[in-house]
Amino acid sequence: MIRQAALDALPVREALPGLVSALDAHGTAVLCAPPGTGKTTLVPLVLAGLVGGGARRRVVVAEPRRIAARAAARRMAWLLGEQPGGSVGFTVRGERVAGPGTVVEVVTTGVLLQRLQRDQELAGVDVVVLDECHERHLDADTVAAFLLDVRETLRPELRLVAASATTDSAGWARLLGGAPVVEAAGVSYPVETVWAPPARPVRPPHGMRVDPAQLAHVASVVRRALAERSGDVLCFLPGVGEIARVAGQLGGVDAEVLQVHGRAPAAVQDAALTASDHRRVILATAVAESSLTVPGVRVVVDSGLAREPRVDHARGLGALATVRASRAAGRQRAGRAGREAPGVVYRCWTEAEDGRLPAFPSPEMRIADLAQFALQAACWGDPDASGLALLDAPPAGAMAAAREVLVAVGAVDAAGRPGPRGLRMARLGLHPRLARALLDGSAALGAHRAAEVVALLSEEPPREYGDDLASAWRRARAGGDAYAARWRTEARRLERALAPAGRTSETESGGRSPDDAAAGLVAALAFPERVAKARGEGAFLMASGTGAGLGDGSPLRHAPWLAVAVADRPPHSASARIRMAAVVDGDTALAAAAHLRTDAEEVHWEDGDVVARAAQRLGAIELAVRPLRTPDPALVRAALLEGLRTEGLDLLRWSPDARTLRARLGFLHRTLGGAWPDVAADGVLLERADDWLEPELSRARRRADLARIDAGQALNRLLPWATGEAARLDELAPERLEVPSGSRIRLDYAAEHGQPVLAVKLQELFGLAETPRVAGVPVLVHLLSPAGRPAAVTADLASFWQGGYRAVRAELRGRYPKHPWPEDPATAEPTRHTNARLRR
Incomplete structure (x- = not known):
């Protein structure tokens, strides 16, 4: 039975006629509705004709997070008096609750992206609602671009709604072809702002590190809020580690402390989203910012911090960075306190600082690894993404780095076009690196074992699992924690995805490989640039050229070779920290990173002289080297020039007369210019080495040969002989x-x-x-x-x-x-x- 009273209480109902009219007239619309108005729940039901008496349409709602997708579907089903899976269902990675009668389906943007790759027309879908589009996740921006392309070329009748409370409405309206902007009135409950900065300065966030003093201050503000206000407290923190640390500092508070994040068990997530008879403190990441109401919350404590992806393209290292949350995120967070009654937000920074915060979160398109986006665009038929409607164009450097990755893993050819392998990789719902590891690893290990290791790599195990990937694999198989449950679900999904290729049994690969070797193979296939050779206890050099180190207690410190699965490089540090790796042998490393292997003559200036050798390398890792007796003369000449650039022209023989000649020529160049050469700077002279140092330079082989070149005699070649001016040298200078x-x-x-x-x-x-x-x-x-x-x-x-x-x-x-x-x-x-x- 429809809960009409609850539907009537949602403020967004006043904007629905305008929204429906906008879609009828233009087919697209931007909906701006503050938190708690019902844009996520009532709007899809009305557009689907499930309430309000409109025409029946099939609606897909795209949410950026799994927890939000589940919560939105459950809330809509409750409003209809049903259970999820009836008129309203949801699909997230590894879980689908929907049936033949499902009219409104809530999906994650990643799931919708996979559907579009399989069925570009999105057959049977009438309306797509892109919820919380202000978050600017890469999948969401990609989905929006693909849907606009579908509307333009295949299905002009497909209706699109971009919905958010704090989005750049003008930008989205332009992107959607001049779409009308429909605004809904906000919830009438006021939210008071209390500025609660630390009493003493704290260090700003640095990489993943947050000053412990900042977290202690957040915990003290939570205690203050519990004492000063009534109702549940929702505290926003940047990550799982910070949530655990603050939870540890709230011992003894007269409230239940819940930790809510994307990795939390479903039971904990459900508890946070269910009304309770006793007081609660809910410590949450950004998953609680939008798309769901946390019942009972009257107080928000905002740390003011968020996590954004960062990528070092030169080293192939990605990481999350702690940043100041945007003003838009701050408004979203504060709105959680006013969903059901007047509330208050305690902001752990000053009012003056608030005005200097960024207006919106950084779009992932600008800051994240674009390999997966580049593969999706290539499979869509637009390898450089130049034809896609995007709010932010992908940076050229990031796209070039992404193309290199795709070529290396065999997803696209040199022109960026995907073959059957690339198309299959795109539909696995994995980063291209992990897709390559799954496909190639299953050929060697069987689908089951390859899928299990790739599932470990797709979501980093908890820190307590340790840094040995094989050991973490064994712990996940035996574990009963929330991570192990999610891991098993994902491993089964990946194994099923491989079934069409017939790789479902381990016997096909010719027998079982020990866990350590199997984990190492899969990690090396996923991250060939990160295969690393030992160069001292606990220190390694990765094929990318980056040094890396293990913690003091790591069981991997004595391994000769590693396949590094997770690493990050702290800001201003030349060396990376290895978070998770697996032992591999040299043959496996060479096979996985075969495209990085080179056999070349290396002739360069080193330690003050020419060094010539034949070297075998795996990227930056030296495998074998031997002296080169007859090096290429051109390489020797280049090395000598390198030496002259490094140590200066004093490597040549400069008599007093030669130095005087250089000074005289320099004077004439400054005074008369014209044909008189510039000889003042070593760099300028080295650019003209062909004009004055030949043939002596080409005959030289080592430093001692340079010392025998008469610089004065060589400089004479630069005099303006052709014009006859050279004869006037003694007259003019x-x-x-x-x-x-x-x-x-x-x-x-x-x-x-x-x-x-x-x-x-x-x-x-x-x-x-x-x-x-x-x-x-x-x-x-x-x-x-x-x-x-x-x-x-x-x-x-x-x-x-x-x-x-x-x-x-x-x-x-x-x-x-x-x-x-x-x-x-x-x-x-x-x-x-x-x-x-x-x-x-």
């Missing part, structure tokens, strides 16, 4: 300059200020009225005392004789009485000698 005394003084062209420097004893310039010039540039005269020490610097001799000379004469004539110090230097005889020599 003479090496020496003759002064009035008859001396020929060497010019310094290497001075920092750029002018040539003439350093000469003052007495040798008597009678010289004008400053000498070189290439039209006055030299900088360093006037020296009779002892050769600097006495004055000038670029204007005439002015010096008239003024500065008197001060120098007064200072030095007493110190050097044997040398001439005439009152009128302009008319005096220049000399290199003392007065006694002059008298003789």
Whole structure:
């Protein structure tokens, strides 16, 4: 019997006429409805004609999470006075509760994506509701793009609704082809905001790490909320680990403490979603943000933290990162407190900080591993996703990295087109890496064992299972915990998925392989870039080139080879932490990562000289090496150039004349430009190595050969011989300059200020009225005392004789009485000698 009173109490009913009209006119609509209005439950029932008397249509509701899909279906069935599986059903991975009479089916976006790949027309479905589209999960964005493509090319009558409380309504309206935006009034219950920041500063989240002081503060705020307010308390935390730590700090509170997350047992999830006679504290991840009402909640405590995926494409490492939750997430969380009555939200940050938070969560399209998306797009017929309607285009670098993965696992060809294998991989509902491990692993181990290991890899086991994949496998087989139950369900699903290929028995592979070897094979097939060779106790080098380490108590520390299943690299760390791995032998590692194996001549500059060797490598892992007696001359030349770039041109033989020539050429380039070459920077000269270092460089084989190359003779090749300007080198930039005394003084062209420097004893310039010039540039005269020490610097001799000379004469004539110090230097005889020599 339909519970009409409960249906009438849902505020979204006021927006339903507008929504129906929008769909009738445009076929698409954006529904903005605050939490608790009934958009997830009443809207699908009305669109399906199950309530309200409309035409009967089949409706599919896509939810981002399994817990939300189950809860929404159960709530709709309850409103109809039925059990799930009748008019309303649900399908999530590994579980389907639906029947021939099901009109409204709630599915996860991942399930809907698989259906679209099998049946692009989505035959029999009239309306699709994309619920909680603000969360911007990769599957949800992909489903939206595929559905819009279906509407445009195959089924224009298919109706689409994008629904959320906090979404970018204008962006979704544009994406849906100018769809009308229908807004529903919010729940009338007010939610008070209490700002509850820590009394002392806490460290910001760093990777997966949350400051323990922050978690202690959250626990204290929960205790405060229990003391100050009535009703159940819903506390949002970023992950399972943080939930466990806060739960441990709430011992002794006068309330039942429940831990709700995607891995929680179904009984715990059901308990959280069922009204209770006693007070509760529900510690939850983002699964409780939307799509379900937690009865009895009047208080929300928000840690302000969330988890987002991150991926290091260069190293093939993915991880979750703890970030500040967006303002949109904050509104969703606060709304949980006002679903049934006035409530309050305690926010564990300051009001000033709130304004600096991001408006919406980061779309996974921008930050996540795109290999699975790229395979879905390729199987849809759009390998580069350029034709898909997406709110955010996939980053080019991430798509290129995804394409490399797909080619490596045999899902697509070099052009990005999938063959039968790629199509099958896409329909397994797994990441392409795991799909490859399942298909190839089942050929070697049988479907049952391969499916069990892949199920372990598809959801990381609890930390208490340890870091040995084979040991975790044995524990899951024997375990009775919630993880083991989910693992067995997923393993059965994967085994059934392999059945069409006839791989259902272990005997087909020729016998059983020990658990350790089987686990290692499957992990290596899934993550070939992460096969790792030991390079010290507990330290390994992965084929990707990343170093990795095990914890001190790991039983894997002495293994010669590992297949790393789970690893992350902390920010600013050069080495990854191995979270889970399996022992493999070298042959298995080589077979699984065969595409990374290379046999090549390696000639490079190392430890100050040319090193030439023939090396066999598995990615960055060195397998075997031997000296190379006759290396390729081109490789040797490149290594020598590498050495010159690394250590500088001083590896060549630079005589004083060669250094002077370089400085003279540099002066002429700065002063005259034109054909005079730029020789100042080593990098510039090395770019022109063909012009001045040949043929000597091509004949060199080692560092000692470089030291025999006369740099000055080589530099002469850069002079502008073709124009004839080279013949004017001594005229334009003479090496020496003759002064009035008859001396020929060497010019310094290497001075920092750029002018040539003439350093000469003052007495040798008597009678010289004008400053000498070189290439039209006055030299900088360093006037020296009779002892050769600097006495004055000038670029204007005439002015010096008239003024500065008197001060120098007064200072030095007493110190050097044997040398001439005439009152009128302009008319005096220049000399290199003392007065006694002059008298003789």
